[in-house]
Amino acid sequence: MHEFTRGGHGAEYVKTDLHVHTPGSHDYRDNVPPEDLVEAFEAEGLELVALTDHDCPGWYEEVVDAAEDTDLEILPGVEITTHYGSERRIHVTAVFPPNRADDVNHVLSQIDINPADAEGQHSDEDIEDIYRTVREYDGLPILAHIDERAGAHHEIERSNPIKDDLFDEDLVAALEIVNDETRGEFDGFPFIRSSDAHGLDDIGERYTFMKMTEPSFEGLRTALADPESRISLENTLHEHPSIDGVFCDGEFLQNRGACLDASKSG
Template sequence: MLRTCRADLHIHSCLSPCGEEEMKPRAVVNQALAMGLDMIAICDHNSAENITAFMTAGYKRGLTVIPGMEVTSKEEIHLLTLFDRQEDCLALQDLIYQNLPGENVEEIFGKQTLVNERDEVIGITSKLLIGATLLSFEQIASFVGSLRGVTIASHIDRQAFSLLGQLGFIPEGISLDGLEISSRTSQEEAQKRFNLYRHFSFVRFSDAHRLEDIGKNITHFLMAQTTSEEIKMALHHQGGRKVMEQ
């Protein structure tokens, strides 16, 4: 049976150098539940090292946590990637780490904190997560597609780190499932500005880096289960699944 699911699929944890230290599993899950969300996705910059902790914390409270990542291509384009299986998300991480140069300088870029499901700090990551990978956006989207994952172009209404901001257009044939609109742009304005790309589904998420921002910008999906497979079907209007009017 299909049902409406409230989703915020773009949340950063304390692993992202731009994320607040408060963005730990229990705290994020509690805030998501308080906002009435059915599912969230943790999408840290170029890493999924905190995914296990967040999925475990979510499972204990009955909240679906989708494993994901916000990858930066060599063109400095941000792409949201979502998976059903943690192993597939970590396979993407392996590819990213092989193509991610540089080491983090905490004093300049910020802390990159690893935590467990009890919000306890267990280490830091030395990779320069805020940097760009050596992979093109087509390579990233193609690899995600080969794992049956979901690829969404992040905040296309922004100039910085967006597909349209960097390229000025969306190439035909790219393995792209949807387009994210930030909270800065209304749905009506987005439909006018991006009418050329109306064949894509538009989604809205919080891009939260602080607890208070979780759930402030969400998308309602009509689907059967809280899985990335169902998200993909909804983005492509398959089997009665869909992205509902915002």
């Protein structure tokens, strides 16, 4: 974890992107070094980024090394191709704490994906088993871009009974959406937006603000557990006034001041 230097006290909104690819994915468009990715993250004001290459750990270690002298927090992750769907198979992203980065390979192996030869692979495991395996390694399973291609809502008919298994409120940590209207289709889930960046130009296209004390996996977990007060998909965050200090005039408290160590919060 890099030293957190943003001003203020308590929880603040952090700009996050939990679905970003690198040249470690077979379909990444740009041949760039990890330093260019880090520069693009910083240029877009991102503070918490999850790297989710297709069915492999991808460039996590390389990007973490490149971000060493920045305030960015980079989380390990993966985008898992399931056997659900037809021509376009449904995708699930999984985000892990940094201390479980080495376990991404173990997760993939347990769901019968060979991360050393990821292109064209998919897991034949039941979706509930994929979710549970991710959670066994402290990961957060997220249904990816549900309202676009390879997304569970887009690819599976409403009447298909498998949809209840896919949208399991007890196992799915969040739903990633592209269109705001999709929120009205589901209850009981946190919603996030992510770029699904497959090139430098995609970074910053979509993102989510999450309130946390510092950019971290634990901050992410807390925000997903309390989405109404800690997650915002809006571009503009409103600041609320707060009391920074009190100065007393009169009686025995004459000319005494006290700093309350408070700050503005979104």
